[in-house]
Amino acid sequence: MTELRIRKRKPGAGRKPNEVPTKAVRLPLPLANKLLDLKKQNKLKSDYDGELGQFFLAKALSSKQIPFFESRIQAGLPSPADDLCEGTLDLNEYLIYNEGTTFFVRVTGESMKKVGIFPGDMLIVDKHIPPSNGKIVIAGLNGELTVKRLEKNEDSLFLCSENDIYPDIQVSKDDEFSIWGVVTTVIHSLA
Amino acid sequence: MTELRIRKRKPGAGRKPNEVPTKAVRLPLPLANKLLDLKKQNKLKSDYDGELGQFFLAKALSSKQIPFFESRIQAGLPSPADDLCEGTLDLNEYLIYNEGTTFFVRVTGESMKKVGIFPGDMLIVDKHIPPSNGKIVIAGLNGELTVKRLEKNEDSLFLCSENDIYPDIQVSKDDEFSIWGVVTTVIHSLA
DNA sequence: GTAATTTATTTCTGTACAAGAATTAGAAAC
DNA sequence: GTTTCTAATTCTTGTACAGAAATAAATTAC
Incomplete structure (x- = not known):
């Protein structure tokens, strides 16, 4: 008796992509752990859903670079490029063009x-x-x-x-x- | 002439450990990219305060002094009037207490x-x-x-x-x- | 002797990949 | 027809690992 295995195709099956794709990055340990925590508690996600843009908390020491995290939320459509912009912000730089x-x-x-x-x-x-x-x-x-x-x-x-x-x-x-x-x-x- | 290779020990050699170790984490793409940017610019120094979060340490010092007028009603000279200037103001100084x-x-x-x-x-x-x-x-x-x-x-x-x-x-x-x-x-x- | 180069060693770092999770279509059971 | 089960498929994720970087001793050049 032969063991014949017939392959049935199931096109269209499979896990669906995430709403927001991820990427592996290497970061300083404490920061990495904090972020993992937030992720575990699902807070990283909920910040996208909330009324506020997601934000980043940080500290500026010897300058006036203040942390900033921006996110425009539009459920559904993946917007072109990065609508997200996190990091630090200098008010002078940001608000004064000329x-x-x-x-x-x-x-x-x-x-x-x-x-x-x-x-x-x-x-x-x-x-x-x-x-x-x-x-x-x-x-x-x-x-x-x-x-x-x-x-x-x-x-x-x-x-x-x-x-x-x-x-x-x-x-x-x-x-x-x-x-x-x-x-x-x-x-x-x-x- | 014999080809003898004697193994010389070199204790103490080797790359030194980082001040702060790192860890690979997987994060939402936009956030990850921004963090990588900051890292490249060396703005992601580590100075962490145990409290809520992640602390960024930024570098460049910025202070712009922009002219400031106290608004008042008065006989107008129409031209771009630097003579009404009441002083200068640095937005960072002005808006950020802590x-x-x-x-x-x-x-x-x-x-x-x-x-x-x-x-x-x-x-x-x-x-x-x-x-x-x-x-x-x-x-x-x-x-x-x-x-x-x-x-x-x-x-x-x-x-x-x-x-x-x-x-x-x-x-x-x-x-x-x-x-x-x-x-x-x-x-x-x-x- | 010392400056420059090479080698040995150690640690770091980005990323590829195997294992796992999610999802669906088809088969089996009812 | 409907429900349940299972295998197929696709995408995600943590992490191991190969190669790069860093460092100091050993060696060579001058």
Whole structure:
């Protein structure tokens, strides 16, 4: 009696790939162990699922490099390249593109609440970014400095508030008007 | 002439052990790659504090002094006015109180809109600020990380959203709950 | 003598791979 | 037809290992 074994094909079978593939890396022992712990507790995964991006805790010693972990979560689609970016971050490097043309101002009004600009906030402003339509700008209008959204077309120019109780302002030829720069970042302190 | 090869001992030779041993671990690809990058740049020095986590030690010192204006209403000179400069400011100095206990996270949800925290914003978090009542904190609840306002009294503890369409969460004794730090600053980028 | 080179030794490091886990289709049982 | 079982298939994962790197003694060159 011959032992014949017939091979049945089962195309399509097999373990499915992970949502996020892994890679073996060699790291300093304490760090490696911490990461393994997190993994065991499944915390490494849940950080991807949570409302916050996954983050990395770290310590910066002789400099102002502060740890940073970013992750954009979109369940399902594997996004092109790495949407993840972990590591350290230097606030100056990160927030200031042009050292020579950047300055700070502090906000005093509430007119831009809807875009997250509150009284007391500090704005980072770059003079060399073109003040195109829709940008938040620091504008001087008849001697007053304001922060507003720029709305312009061929023949009109508005400074718009982002707060319903404040009116938009149309800039006319007679106004003394100038743009100081484009707001790139809002720094909002929580007391 | 005989070919005699005498074996000479060389005790004490050999590569010296690393200061900190390493270990191979398998991690999610993006995280692994970033860690490898840091390692290549030699930014992954080991100085580990037993506490929560992984400590990165970074190198390059950075301090940029950027002009700073206190916003005020006044007769405007329109030109890029360096004469109004009230001083300079270093973002790192200004925003980071405790280097060793500060970290960054990026926000992905909308639940804190009302306090100016929007998706995509970056938060500066300090572990060593006491999470007292009313503070905005980064909390881990049953494996998920969230940013919420802390409301606590003698016998109850709530994590409150600042967005009406999100519910508040009462933390019970059975929940796995921990506080990672208090949010000191929101960094909101305007595209 | 000493500087430069070679050799012996030790440890480190990235990665390949075997073992295991997950998943599915087909066969067997009902 | 449905359920259960099993083998086939595919992907993951921890770790062993070969080669690289580092180091100091021995040897050679000058």
